[in-house]
Amino acid sequence: MQLTSRQKEITRIVRENGPITGEMIAERLHVTRSALRGDLAVLLSGEVIAARRRLGYYYLGGGEDPAAAEIRSCTAEACMSRPVLVNADSNAYDAAVLLFTEDIGTLFVGKEDDVLGVVSRKDLLKSAMGREDLAKVPISMVMTSRSKMIYAEPDEDMVSIAQKLIDYEIDCLPVGTFRDVEGERKFQLKGRISKTNITRLFLELGKGRR
Incomplete structure (x- = not known):
């Protein structure tokens, strides 16, 4: 999947800081939330990132939902x-x-x-x-x-x-x-x-x- 420079930057932000909200991503890129809508849609459809209500966006490179990872880390x-x-x-x-x-x-x-x-x-x-x-x-x-x-x-x-x-x-x-x-x-x-x-x-x- 070919990503634009901004989509790559969004992916990096989510990978390093996820779970993270769309508003927080927009702040880091100094753009509005609506300006990211198309890029986020591409990344979501390509399963590069995923979103969870009230949690935000997270990177799918590891293949595990962060909520599940958090529970699994509790002994x-x-x-x-x-x-x-x-x-x-x-x-x-x-x-x-x-x-x-x-x-x-x-x-x-x-x-x-x-x-x-x-x-x-x-x-x-x-x-x-x-x-x-x-x-x-x-x-x-x-x-x-x-x-x-x-x-x-x-x-x-x-x-x-x-x-x-x-x-x-x-x-x-x-x-x-x-x-x-x-x-x-x-x-x-x-x-x-x-x-x-x-x-x-x-x-x-x-x-x-x-």
């Missing part, structure tokens, strides 16, 4: 919340009380350096619907064990994490890593990522706070 470690743990010798009633008092939807069983499993509101509700006395049900009977636990690595991107939440139909993921300790595989907990964290990230990006 679990940067967005995670404090995890709440319950002792391995607790019962289902203890877990239900802790969920209520902490106002969360998921608990982790064990210690931070040795998580044994995860318990959600769904797990406790399922047990309660069986008309069981939760105070007599060991936490190990309602939790998802460590071997079946879905988790996120600290450096895992938020797009991957959101996909896991959807694919496995869960509300929260533990953030951490597995490690071998004297021949035993243990999970070391760093934090948690829930749908609330995803929503908070979306809100911050929308308000331009990241």
Whole structure:
């Protein structure tokens, strides 16, 4: 595609400063916004640049929407919340009380350096619907064990994490890593990522706070 000198200059500005508004491009070229309309149309139709409402123009040379790139650059470690743990010798009633008092939807069983499993509101509700006395049900009977636990690595991107939440139909993921300790595989907990964290990230990006 053959570009004019001004179209090349617009492309350079967008590549180096995008996302950028049409008004900002016009200011840099010392022309009016309407004077650029034809050049921008050519660059858009040729897929040299692209535009996103409220975001502006961005360069397509990299092939990725800047909003998507921003989300993908956010890691679990940067967005995670404090995890709440319950002792391995607790019962289902203890877990239900802790969920209520902490106002969360998921608990982790064990210690931070040795998580044994995860318990959600769904797990406790399922047990309660069986008309069981939760105070007599060991936490190990309602939790998802460590071997079946879905988790996120600290450096895992938020797009991957959101996909896991959807694919496995869960509300929260533990953030951490597995490690071998004297021949035993243990999970070391760093934090948690829930749908609330995803929503908070979306809100911050929308308000331009990241």
